[in-house]
Amino acid sequence: MGMIFNIQEFAVNDGEGIRTIIFFKGCPLACKWCSNPEGQSFVLDLFHNKNLCQKCLQCFKSCPFNAVSKDNNSYPVFKREICCRCEKRECINNCIEQGLKIIGEDISAQELINKIITNQLFFRNSGGGVTFSGGEPLSQPEFAKELLELCFKRGISVGVETCGLFNWENVKNFIDKFEFFYFDLKCINSELHKSFTGSDNKIILQNLENLYSIAKEKITISIPVIPCFNDTDVIVDEIISYCRKKNLINTRLLPYHNLGESKYSAIGLEYKMDKKLSISDSRIEFIKQRFVNADINCIIE
């Protein structure tokens, strides 16, 4: 069994052709700009959609665990340290506005492959397949391996998007079976990395070296370009130098956006990016050109 928080069918990003993206739940990083914060925790999340909430307080009245209180404006407040995502989920059942839902589900690899194969014809005709995303797929190595092998048996190719922070020992006997890797490289400086993601990048860089030694032609470096973090010439040039030195010649830039912001408060998290920040198209194009000038293939996603 594994835990996922979304399945996106007929996707045309994140790999060749038409793809099914499986979003694994749980990530060892907590990047400040993350647009999928509901994928960060390794447990189910109670999601409160404030746009739909009409303050009827049925959730407050119906939770048997007293995990819901109300504030001075009679607005529901969810005590997430008490909420056990109970099986009956009376709060959700009693919300006629559908303002509450649980994010995440336990699912077996067999159940998932049964869903995946319904699109096999589209994969075949478009050169597509499945992409493991998240969250961090390789944080659930046994589940990832099982699902990968089920796809493999049916001739469905699988790529993976990884933040790079995973236990190499847990994946080394199957990782080479992925068709491609979108491997995140956010910056080279370890302290800076820690300040924006919650973890230094020593293991990430080691895993990248390990992967390079067995599957270098399958690696594309993914660089989220984040204002006030890694969008300066100095930091971009450090990444370029690293790629040149390691002969990593395929990169893609993922420009910052704040579309995930509203999800933070819905699951009880704080959005820590400055809301006024943005990155211009011209700046992204300039950064891309720096990679290209260094003989590194670079696309903007």
Ligand code: SF4
């Ligand atoms: S039951 Fe739904 S609409 Fe009513 S207060 Fe709770 S979340 Fe809001």
Ligand code: SF4
């Ligand atoms: S999921 Fe269960 S424990 Fe959590 S708030 Fe709803 S009713 Fe209460």
